Amino acid sequence: MTWFLLKGLLRDRHRSILPVIVIAAGVAVTILMYCYLLGFVDDTARTSAKLDTGHVKMMTQAYAEISDQIPNDLALSGVNKLLSDLKAKYPNLDWAARIKFGGLLDFPDEEGETRAQGPVFGLALDLLTQDSKENERLNLEGALVQGRLPESPGEILVSEKFAQNLGVKIGEMATLISSTTTGSMAVQNFILVGTLNFGIGPMDRNAMVADMSDIQYALDMEDGAGEILGYFPNLVFNKEAAEEIANEYNSVNKKTDDDFSPVMITLRDQNGLGELMDMIEIEAFIIVAGFIFVMSIVLWNTGLMSGLRRYGEVGVRLAFGEAKSHVYRSMIHEAILIGLFGSVIGTVIGLAGAFYLQEHGLDFSGMTKGSTMLMSNIMRAKITPASYFIGFIPGLLATVIGTLISGIGIFRRQTSQLFKELET
Amino acid sequence: MGDGALITTKNLVKQYPIGGRKFTALKNINLTFETGEFTGLVGPSGSGKTTLLNIIGALDNPTEGHVIVMGQDTRELKHRQAARLRTEHLGFVFQTFNLLPVYTVFENVEFPLLLLEMSGADRKKAVLKALEWVDLSDKIKSRPAQLSGGECQRVAVARAMVKRPKIVLADEPTANLDAANSHNILETMFRLNKELNTTYIFATHDEKVIGYLRRKVTLTDGQVIEDVSTTPRYPTANEEMS
Ligand SMILES: Nc1ncnc2c1ncn2[C@@H]1O[C@H](COP(=O)(O)OP(=O)(O)O)[C@@H](O)[C@H]1O
Ligand SMILES: [Mg+2]
Numbered sequence: 001m002t003w004f005l006l007k008g009l010l011r012d013r014h015r016s017i018l019p020v021i022v023i024a025a026g027v028a029v030t031i032l033m034y035c036y037l038l039g040f041v042d043d044t045a046r047t048s049a050k051l052d053t054g055h056v057k058m059m060t061q062a063y064a065e066i067s068d069q070i071p072n073d074l075a076l077s078g079v080n081k082l083l084s085d086l087k088a089k090y091p092n093l094d095w096a097a098r099i100k101f102g103g104l105l106d107f108p109d110e111e112g113e114t115r116a117q118g119p120v121f122g123l124a125l126d127l128l129t130q131d132s133k134e135n136e137r138l139n140l141e142g143a144l145v146q147g148r149l150p151e152s153p154g155e156i157l158v159s160e161k162f163a164q165n166l167g168v169k170i171g172e173m174a175t176l177i178s179s180t181t182t183g184s185m186a187v188q189n190f191i192l193v194g195t196l197n198f199g200i201g202p203m204d205r206n207a208m209v210a211d212m213s214d215i216q217y218a219l220d221m222e223d224g225a226g227e228i229l230g231y232f233p234n235l236v237f238n239k240e241a242a243e244e245i246a247n248e249y250n251s252v253n254k255k256t257d258d259d260f261s262p263v264m265i266t267l268r269d270q271n272g273l274g275e276l277m278d279m280i281e282i283e284a285f286i287i288v289a290g291f292i293f294v295m296s297i298v299l300w301n302t303g304l305m306s307g308l309r310r311y312g313e314v315g316v317r318l319a320f321g322e323a324k325s326h327v328y329r330s331m332i333h334e335a336i337l338i339g340l341f342g343s344v345i346g347t348v349i350g351l352a353g354a355f356y357l358q359e360h361g362l363d364f365s366g367m368t369k370g371s372t373m374l375m376s377n378i379m380r381a382k383i384t385p386a387s388y389f390i391g392f393i394p395g396l397l398a399t400v401i402g403t404l405i406s407g408i409g410i411f412r413r414q415t416s417q418l419f420k421e422l423e424t
Numbered sequence: 425m426g427d428g429a430l431i432t433t434k435n436l437v438k439q440y441p442i443g444g445r446k447f448t449a450l451k452n453i454n455l456t457f458e459t460g461e462f463t464g465l466v467g468p469s470g471s472g473k474t475t476l477l478n479i480i481g482a483l484d485n486p487t488e489g490h491v492i493v494m495g496q497d498t499r500e501l502k503h504r505q506a507a508r509l510r511t512e513h514l515g516f517v518f519q520t521f522n523l524l525p526v527y528t529v530f531e532n533v534e535f536p537l538l539l540l541e542m543s544g545a546d547r548k549k550a551v552l553k554a555l556e557w558v559d560l561s562d563k564i565k566s567r568p569a570q571l572s573g574g575e576c577q578r579v580a581v582a583r584a585m586v587k588r589p590k591i592v593l594a595d596e597p598t599a600n601l602d603a604a605n606s607h608n609i610l611e612t613m614f615r616l617n618k619e620l621n622t623t624y625i626f627a628t629h630d631e632k633v634i635g636y637l638r639r640k641v642t643l644t645d646g647q648v649i650e651d652v653s654t655t656p657r658y659p660t661a662n663e664e665m666s
Contacts, residue, residue: 001538004531011526316522319483320536320583321511323504414485416478 005330015334020342023399026295027346027391028353032381033287034390035354039382041280045237045273047200050137051123053270054229055093055237056246058082062259063226070100072219072226073181076262079225086228090245093232094133097225099124099215103178103186105158105208107168116166120158120208122176124215128153137231140196140209146170147194150211157209160195170194176208180220188218199378230264242266288394295398296405311410318415328407335403336396343395350391357381429456430590430623431480435489438475438646449475451646453489457625459590462617462656464626464634467643473627474595476643480625481514481593482506494590511539515584515622517594521576523568523583529555530564533582540587554586555579558612574605581612588620595627603632607658610636614656632658 009016049055059067062074076082079097086095101124106117126132127140127150135141140149145160147170156174168174170192178186190210198204216222230245232238246264255261268274317327361378436453439446450472457463465473478484479491482498491498494513498506515536523532533554537547555561558578568576577597584592594613598606614636617624626633634640635657642650 004535004538007531008524008526312520312522313524316524317535318507319481319510319516321507321509321514321539323507325503414478414483416474416484 005334009334009337016338019338019399020345022298023295023339023342023395024346024349026291026298026398027343027395028350030288030291030394031347031350031387031391032353032357034284035350035381035383035387036357036379037280037284037287038384038387039354039358039380041277042382043380044276045267046235048271048273049231049235049237049267051198051200051203053267053273054096054227055232056230056242056264056266057270058086058228058230058249058262058264059226060260061254061263064263064265067227070102070226072099072101072221072224073183074260075099075181075221075224075226076228077224079223079228082228082262086230090230093230093245094137095228095230096126096132096134096137097212097228099212099219099221099224099226101178101215101219101226103176103208105162106175106177107166107172108175116168118162118166118206120162120176120206121203122178122208122210122215124210124212127209127211128213133231137235138198143196143198145195145197147192150193153211153214154190155193155211156190156214157194157196158192159204159207160197161204162206162208163192163195168192176210176218178219181224182220184220186218186220188214190214237267239266239268242268288390291394292397292401295394296401310406314410315415324411328411331403331407332400335399339396339399340392342399343392346395347388347391351383351387354381354383354387358383429492430459430461430494431455431457431625432492433476433480433489434492436476436479436486436491437488438472438479438484439487449646450479450486453646453648455641455648455651457623459623460617460621461639462614462624462637463639463641464628464637465641465643466628466634466637468629471643472646473629473643475646477593477595477625477627481516482509511536512587513590515587515589515592517577517580517584517592517597519596519599521568521573521580521600523576523579525568527567528564529560529566529568529571529579532568532579533586536583536587550586551582554582557585557616558582572605574601574608577601577605577609578612581609581616585616585620585622589622591623591625593625593627596630597626598628598630598633606630606632610658 058076060074060076063071063076066074083095083097086093101122103120103122104117105120107115109115125134125138127135135149140157144157146163147157150156163169172192174190174192176186176188176190180186196207196209198207212225216224232241243266246266249264253261254263268277314327318324358381361380364379433453433455436450437448438450439448441447453476465476467473475484479486479498480493482491482493482501485499493509496505496509498509501509524535527535530551533551534547537550542550552561552564555564558581560575560578560582563571563575568579571579577600580597584594592613597609601609610633613624616622626637628634637654638656640650640652640654641648
């Protein structure tokens with residue numbers, strides 16, 4: 001009997017090939033969307049983490065409160081001690097102090113008169129210490145367009161676009177005009193040794209990258225830093241661990257009555273990333289649920305068990321003495337079989353697409369041009385263990401739900417009625 | 425068995441809800457059928473023939489009254505038991521043939537036997553024999569779409585007969601057939617009725633079918649208005665011819 005039913009299933013394209021195609025397509029799209037969303041969150045979080053937020057970030061409470069104004073007068077002091085304490089307590093993480101700063105970069109001519117100048121968004125990193133991972137973390141080597149990375153104090157990098165706009169070349173002298181933490185004017189000369197393209201809209205407009213100690217000196221921030229960032233191994237964010245570290249650190253070091261005492265926050269607490277991550281999680285759920293709904297309806301109509309088409313068959317089977325429960329069960333088995341088959345095929349296709357997007361990505365630089373969000377121009381998908389089975393939820397559920405719907409239609413009718421509806 | 429009739433209907437009433445009202449399709453039907461009958465439920469369209477046939481075949485339930493088939497009251501049967509009754513003792517022939525389109529002639533005829541859990545070899549023997557009865561031995565691998573209407577109905581007869589049921593219920597079996605094919609199918613059933621003592625009950629308003637009957641039950645507006653024995657005309661003539 002099973003073989004008999006299977007033969008029928010295989011021969012009836014409306015019940016086998018068509019639904020398998022529909023399911024496979026739906027499953028593939030679901031997986032692609034899912035992996036793509038994950039990739040989007042992951043990419044955004046990773047980019048943010050590298051450039052700005054870290055996985056955890058330490059600042060003074062006062063600095064944290066208005067951190068978007070880059071209030072370097074409220075920066076951390078005694079950074080060397082803070083860093084060595086953090087390294088001792090959390091050796092698992094990589095810790096790095098940074099200073100963000102704003103200013104004007106001025107390129108003088110031979111007479112010392114301004115030839116070109118423009119505002120810069122500055123990032124001071126530990127570029128020169130032997131064991132610093134900043135260089136590697138920000139992939140400066142890869143982002144380099146012209147010249148080389150700083151090798152000794154006094155050397156800086158700027159965005160390629162910035163250099164082009166100002167018409168300046170590597171090797172030229174540049175003067176940073178900014179303000180010190182005490183409010184007086186800071187003027188410091190540097191040599192431009194290279195240009196960068198990060199592939200991140202806002203960074204590529206007017207970034208300036210300098211070594212930490214140069215900027216500490218220029219801005220009069222001896223042993224100071226705006227923030228200390230902590231990174232988990234392999235740059236993989238771990239929500240629970242990050243929160244645990246932050247809470248533990250704050251419970252010991254954060255003093256409510258001292259604005260200059262340090263506070264630690266996680267990646268999720270910054271730039272709305274926590275909300276973004278939660279939203280994407282919900283969106284992924286909505287996408288999967290939406291596909292279950294749409295596919296159930298499509299399948300119900302394409303004819304896996306399509307009501308009228310099968311009334312005749314079901315009627316005959318019942319008339320010749322097959323029990324209703326047996327017919328019902330065989331229809332559900334059929335749905336599971338088709339659902340599994342379609343899901344497997346769809347998963348393979350979806351994963352192949354997701355893999356391509358993971359490796360190559362899609363270039364969105366047109367859309368991120370004006371954006372100030374730290375988002376990569378290239379969006380990549382991300383394949384996780386869940387990607388392998390997420391497609392089976394809509395694939396299987398949709399077919400089984402579709403069967404249940406049409407099954408109800410068949411079973412609420414008297415057997416005799418099934419024939420009458422065929423005849424008219 | 426005192427009332428050892430094959431099928432008995434007792435005060436059978438069937439009502440269909442139409443809108444908020446009830447439409448009575450069968451009014452107090454009392455009939456008995458004996459083994460080996462070749463009987464027609466005859467009457468104009470809408471007189472209740474199909475309804476009565478479906479209730480006898482346990483495909484539908486009566487609103488009131490009882491149908492006793494081979495000693496079993498169909499109203500008291502659970503789904504499963506009714507299914508069992510049909511598997512073992514009932515065969516159906518429909519106006520629209522209702523062959524399963526994705527299966528071959530052989531497989532269509534084989535289907536009722538699968539429910540009886542027969543061995544493969546026994547099934548094959550029975551199917552080939554049934555196809556011999558209807559003279560379709562050369563079409564076993566064909567699909568219904570490749571057959572003429574007459575051939576389809578012969579497959580349907582083979583399917584109804586393959587398990588040699590006690591009773592075959594045939595609803596307007598000739599309605600979609602031309603005269604030659606109608607006679608062919610009727611002769612086949614008439615012959616099988618004699619050879620295997622199978623009871624045939626038809627629902628029909630076709631004069632050709634009526635010509636083969638040995639008993640004619642006339643329905644009008646859901647009531648039996650006549651129940652008479654008749655002398656079949658056609659098969660006698662045809663038998664003499666061949
Ligand atoms: N499911 C149903 N719902 C409502 N009325 C029905 C239903 N089935 C049959 N009828 C009505 O019952 C009457 C008898 O129908 P039927 O038994 O099919 O007649 P026949 O087979 O003699 O043409 C008809 O008037 C028909 O309209
Ligand atoms: Mg009828």
